[in-house]
Amino acid sequence: MKYSSQMVAKPYFIFALVLLAGEVLFGLILGTQYVAGDFLFPEIPFNVARMVHTNLLIVLILFGFMGATYYLVPEESERELWSPWLAKITFWVFAFAGVATILGYLLVPYATLTEITYNNILPTMGREFLEQPTITKIGIVIVALAFILNIGMTVLKGRKTVITVVLLTGLLGLAVFFLFAFYVPDNLVLDKFFWWYVVHLWVEGVWELILGAILAFVLIKVTGVDREHIDKWLYLIIAMTLISGIVGTGHHFFYIGTPGYWLWIGSIASAVEPLPFFLMILYAFAMEKQRRIDHDNKIALTWAKGTAIIAFLGAGVLGFLHTLAPVNYFTHGTQLTAAHGHLSFFGAYIMILFTIISYAMPIMRGRLHGNGVKAQAVERRSFWMMVIGMLGISLALVIAGTMQVFIQRVGVDALGFMETQAEIVPVYVVRLGFGLLTLLGLLTYFYSFFVKEEGVK
């Protein structure tokens, strides 16, 4: 570690991992409720567990992004962080707001939560993924501003690299598009339309810039490939991301009351969306092949390659599977969407966090060449358990979604929703099994932190 202020990243990473454990745990509760509808009712109804599951995911990714940024920006800028103190304060503010919000979901009925947080003054609650009380949303904006100020000042005063500029652009976009979370018109169609400005333009837009920047940083560090070369790839990948991803928002505007031209525009633009992810695979493997150093931290590179592959499968392949309007007509709002969501979030955003954590954590713990051989072997096992677990979950959901289409939406004697779901229960059991494997993988990953061994010399 070159700059002492990089250390502020550590609590961010640890907290992100703790939240990830909670996220997976609530995923298992949801998976169980798909099999046994009574499970934990009325203590934790499905909608509450789902809010906790998805909100933990979002918050943990934000913590991970912040940790990654605090770690890599001083090193890229070749100077200490503008204000390590501010980074520590925002950690506690954000952690407190996050925990309080999750407890709010769990402890009182949602309608009560809207009342005690004065949602009626500026109603923003009760929309998918944006369920946070308005006051939490305001808190997120304040934390984001403090964070961007801190990072922006560091970048401006230091060496500017392609990685930091792309990262900062992504973070600014993240903050700007979040502002649409405060716009809730009475017209459901407009509400949905601009809701996607947050959701889609985050995950299929600006977050990919952040992902690209983190991946580029780790690849430079573990392969030693010339920065100029990495930069060129980074530009090409994020160019494809923005060109396809921004207009590709249109694949959400097929059947929500928006004009018919989106059927064409959304289909064509989003058909290109797998391309940047495919480029990312070529890039990760090409950089490995052209590497100039043999870094002892092998597992970080494994995570980097895994990120590229699983993100391509989840976001690229599973996304493309149902992104064309005539196909989406039948698959819209089925478990196929859930399949795509699970694998793309895991592949793109959880795995990139594992990548940077795998690279940075050992250094912050004084192991400059990565963890020892034994710890890396444990981590490698956890890698495969989680990857196979998530692939299994997603494949099961693809099957569930396909069954749903053919039982409920095609043919003359279509069954109703609840009857269809009853038919799919065996598949949900399989999904739950792979969920358990994923949890086991995560626990193995945690264990790898405690494997005793001297760092590799």
Next chain:
Amino acid sequence: MSERITKNMARNIYFGGGVFAILVFAGLTMDTVGQVPKLSKSENITESVAHGKHLWEKNNCVGCHTIMGEGAYYAPELANVFERRGGGNEESFKAYMKSWMASQPMDVPNRRKMPQFNLSDKEVDDISNFLIWTSKIDDNEWPPNIEG
């Protein structure tokens, strides 16, 4: 492939392409915002419909149900529930909704459970009006059949 492209070219593709995409998307957004009132028959958004939408949000209905295909996939689609459960008749749909909401949670072992939300008759009517309005949005003939 990448050998023929210089870093400057890549950067120009990024900035040029990014700005182009943003402009196209902004233009289409403006057109869409202009067309939505007609497609959604926004003149029919009464105070009751707006309040129904607010109640829909306040009780996190989208945490289990989908509406026009968006939401959670744990409970039935509700954008066309007016046709499916009310047969397109407002009076019978409102009566159905009141008895349905009152009978939750149903005491059927192992069945997915809908919580009791303790809404007044007026509030249930508002939600019904919101769902009736929603069912009339021009959403390119989605869903494929009445089952949603």
